[in-house]
Amino acid sequence: MPEAERSRLHLNAFLMSTGHHxxxxxxxxxxxxxxTDIEHYKNLARIAERGRLDSVFLADSPVLMGDPGRRPAGKLEPTVLLTALAGATRRIGLIATASSSYNEPYNLARRFASLDHVSGGRAGWNIVTTAGGDAARNFGLDDSPPHRERYERAADFVDVSKKLWDSWADDAIVADKERGVHADPARVRGVDHAGPYFRVEGALNVPRSPQGHPLLVQAGSSEDGRDFAARYAEAVFTAQQSLDEAIAFYQDVKRRALALGRDPQAVKILPGIVPVLGDTEAEALELDAELDRLIVPEYAKRQLARTLRLDPAALDLDGELPDGLPEEDEIEGAKSRYTLVVDLARRERLTVRQLIGRLGGGRGHRTFAGTPVQIADTIEDWFARGAADGFNVMPAVLPSGLEAFVDRVVPILQERGLFRTEYEGTTLRDHYGLARPADRF
Amino acid sequence: MPEAERSRLHLNAFLMSTGHHxxxxxxxxxxxxxxTDIEHYKNLARIAERGRLDSVFLADSPVLMGDPGRRPAGKLEPTVLLTALAGATRRIGLIATASSSYNEPYNLARRFASLDHVSGGRAGWNIVTTAGGDAARNFGLDDSPPHRERYERAADFVDVSKKLWDSWADDAIVADKERGVHADPARVRGVDHAGPYFRVEGALNVPRSPQGHPLLVQAGSSEDGRDFAARYAEAVFTAQQSLDEAIAFYQDVKRRALALGRDPQAVKILPGIVPVLGDTEAEALELDAELDRLIVPEYAKRQLARTLRLDPAALDLDGELPDGLPEEDEIEGAKSRYTLVVDLARRERLTVRQLIGRLGGGRGHRTFAGTPVQIADTIEDWFARGAADGFNVMPAVLPSGLEAFVDRVVPILQERGLFRTEYEGTTLRDHYGLARPADRF
Structure with missing residues (x-):
């Protein structure tokens, strides 16, 4: 990849309640x-925008995740929350996760097009297929559809959504008051989509939005997930625990995109990073340790048992993971996260208690505890070695961890010429350096 | 009904692009x-709030309605648009229409609960069942489900939504940092709903919102629609062309609510009114006539033919409606609007051209062209005679018609003691004088 075209990295703020720990x-x-406090989120978004970050990002699943005793489990729906944040910010991108398994394309395509209009072209959609029977049981199903089927549905969902976003030409509205013609009927057309999962007549009832399509983001790292990313994603969020694994993932996804005839540069790879900052490394490690001490082990053990499809009684806090865990192939949903957790525990021979501490910070994303310079060095290293086009920044504590990152790490990256000092465009696509899709008319 | 308890009327601003004409x-x-201009809508919402109106209201259907040549047909999705307006206003209620036929309860209940949190308790949901095959064909169906079936689904939808909104006790979050317990798990519970249309395990992933439930609004006036309103609605939007019909409708819905054991005062009846204001009556009538002259008859004839399920060629602009139109019973969807249009044409012996003019202003809602005092008199008259608990104000032209109403009609109503001069509470339920539902824990 030519050096000049990837001289700048991309940074998103992954927002979550009081923090990712x-x-x-x-x-x-x-x-x-x-x-559920909109002022808390407005404050976070403004901090991220002050740091000139590419976007704020919100995860989502249409289910109450985990034990509400353990951590803040209730939250605001992301398209609603990001719309509220659009009004509190001017330039920063707004990426909402939404499930392709439990939505209808006409409804969701409308909402993202509307968010794109309301925000002046700052909408992104993180497409997830939503693993797990508990989510399925909120939608009349007994269990989640199989992994492969969910990805096929996601592909059909995105195909029809793109047609809907393109169902109005950019110049469809002629606004001819004299003749009494508002839009040129020849420049608005039905989509007449008949795919394996969806039949949609169209047209969309939202004129084409500033970005044409919202930025398409994807976060699955299984085989099906990588294929989907290579075909559709413009940014890929991923959990990577080591530099070598991250480089391998990066090269694999770019290669798959190239094989499909896409420009590999048009697929940005953005691992999650959990920065824990201190004035000294010792101070950072002490904050990290303090957070781990605050984990309630019984809650965390239940959650880990759930990820591993085990009875909690099978886990001994001071022992390693039991033998005989299933292979990834046997797992339906969140496949790559399952493998990451098992591999991490095996590779470092962690006890269950230690594993819980490692996961408590970033749920599989890599925690870096250190000084601002150490974090900036790591970011630069991963970026320079081709492990990442940027990062999804997941502060352990919010707002303080985001403030520390923006005020102490970002300036170092800016001084090194690795990160923008001002927004150069107005849309999320501008921030990522990605083209606006043509309207197919 | 005791006079004291309905001494004040309720007014909503029904927002639509450049106006209802x-x-x-x-x-x-x-x-x-x-x-699609968020600044336009923010301006409208601020004008309405300046007038201390109860709410802004948005209609919706998940389909491109009508001919995009004829009038602005593309628009923003209402839950997105109202969320953006929440940040631009402080007190006014925010009522979004959403279809019970083409959404899933878990998704929609989340969005309304989220909007209620983000707005500090100002969300309302206008429940519609969405008539018409064109909407159905955006969701994989060949045609709309039958009228009765849509209403049965709507009832199941609202039943499960209420359970979801009540799945967190008001005091579920205990936030005990010392013990490490965020929410009391006994105060968050699944809904385990198994109805005729929906199976939902729950719980919702949004803590209980400021209003408990969003205000529930309904706008169907058919037999099924009235039954549904009597059972579920806290406010009913309706199109009424004459005082006598409005009184009959008002009494009928209140009687049905009473028969179901509800307090009739807890169901507010709000007819639509299209005010066209002038300094003199002649000036108002001239504005009304000017708007009618700007209607493109060929577009409007096609739309009327669609409402009447006729070939456009069957309509003669300068003749009356043809004989042999079907009875309401034979119509699937938008039943009451069909009957209103046919009755209006027959009663006043209107030509098709005249009928188009009458409908062009308010699509079946009554247009009042006159001076501010004349409009205030009409509002007072309908209110005093028990035809309305208030009105859904549908300015023919926006923003000018809303500004004229707020600045010239509202002060007259305030002087007469018929309308608030300041908001007395903070939530939409406060504005309507409706109780917050208890949490059933």
Whole structure:
């Protein structure tokens, strides 16, 4: 890849309640009601925008995730929350996760097109297929559809969504008051989509939006997930625990995209990173350890047992993982996360208690505890070695961890010429350096 | 009904692009791109709030309605648009229409609960069942489900939504940092709903919202629609062309609510009114006539033919409606609107051209052209005679018609003691004088 075209990295702020560490809400500084407080999120988005970050990002699943005793489990729906944040910010991108398994394309395509209009072209959609029977049981199913089927549905969902976003030409509205013609009927057309999962007549009832299509993001790392990313994604969020694995993943996805005739540069690879910052490394490690001490082990053990499809009684806090765990192939859903957790535990011979500590910070994403310079060095290293086009920044504690990153790490990256000092465009596609799709008319 | 308890009326601003008159966009003052311009809508919402109106209201159908040549047909999805307006206003209620036929309860209940949190308790849901095969064909169906079936699904939809909104106790979040317990698991519970249309395990992933439930609004006036309103609605939007019909409708819905054991006062009846204001009556009538002249008859004839299920060729602009039109019983969807149009034409012996003019202003809602005092008199008259608990105000031209109503009609109603001069509470339920539902824990 030519050096000039990837001289700048991309940074998103992955927002989550009081922070990505599951015990963050227990810190004296944390507001335990933050997850439904729009002012908390407006503050976070403004901090991220002050740092000129590419976007704020929200995860989602249409289910109450985990034990509500353990951490803030209730939250605001992402398309609603990001729409509210659009009004509190001017330039930063807004990426919402939404499920292709439990939505209808006409409804979701409308909402993203509307968010793109309302925000002046800052919408992104993180496409997830939603693993797990508990989500399925909120939608009349007994269990989740199989992994492969969910990805096929996702492909059909995105295909029809693109047609819907293109169902109005960019110049469809002629606004001829004299003749009494508002839009040229020849420049608005039905989509007449008949795919394996969806039949949609169209047209969309939203004129084409500033970005044409919202930015398409994807976060699955299984085989099906990588194929889907190579075909559709413009940004890929991924959990990578080591530099070597990250480089291998990066090269694999870019290669798959190239094989499909896409420009590999048009697929940005963005691993998650959980920065835990201190003035000294010792201070950072102490904050990290303090957070881990606040984890309630019984809750965390239940959650880990769930990820591993085990009875919690099978896990001994001071022992390693039991033998005889299933292979990834036997797992339906969140396949790559399952493998990451098992591999991490095996590779480093962690006890269950240690594993819980490692996962408590970033749920599989890599935690870096250190000084601002150390974090900037790591970011630069991963970027320079071709492990990442940027990062999805997941502060362990919010807002303090985001403030520390923006005020202390970003300036170092800017000084090194690795990150923008001002937004150069107005849309999320501008920030990522990605083209606006043509309207096919 | 005791006089004291209905001494004040309720007023909503029904927002629609450049106005409710289909030719409003052709006026020199109108911005033909207003329907996707968030600044246009923020301005409208602030005007309505300046007038201390109860709410802003948005209609919706998940389909491109009508001919995009004829009037602004593309628009923003209402839950997105109202969320954006929440940030631009402080007190006014926010009522979004959403279809119970083409959504899933878990998704929609989340969005309304989220909007209620983001707005500090100002969300309302206008429940519609969505008539018409064109909408159905955006969701994989060949035609709309039958009228009765759509209403049965709507009932099941609302039943499960209420359970979801009540799945967190108001005091579920205990935020005990010391013990490490965020929410009391005994105060968050699954809904385990198994109805005729929906199976939902729950719980919702949104803590209980400021209003408990969003305000429930309904706008169907058929037999099924009235039964549904009597059972579920807290406010009913309705199209009424004459005082006598309005009184009959008002009494009928209140009687049905009473028969179901509800307090009739807890069901507010709000007819639509299209005010066309002038300094003199002649000036108002001239504006009304100017708008009617701007209607393109060929477009409007096609739309009327569609409402009447006729070939456009069967309509003669200068003749009356043809004989042999079907009875309401034979119509699937938008039943009451069909009957209203046919009755209006027959009763006043209107030509097709005249009928188009009458419908062009308010699509079946009554247009009042007159001076501010005349409009205030009419509002007072309908209110005093028990034809309405208030009105859904549908300005023919926006923003000018809303500004005129707020600045010239509202002060008269305030002087007469019929309308609030300041908001007394903070939520939409407060504005309507409706109780917050208890949480059933």
């Amino acid at each position: 599951e015990a963050s809400w227990r810190l004296p500084e944390s507001d335990p009601y933050a997850s | 289909e030719a409003s966009w052709r006026l020199p003052e109108s911005d033909p791109y207003a329907s």
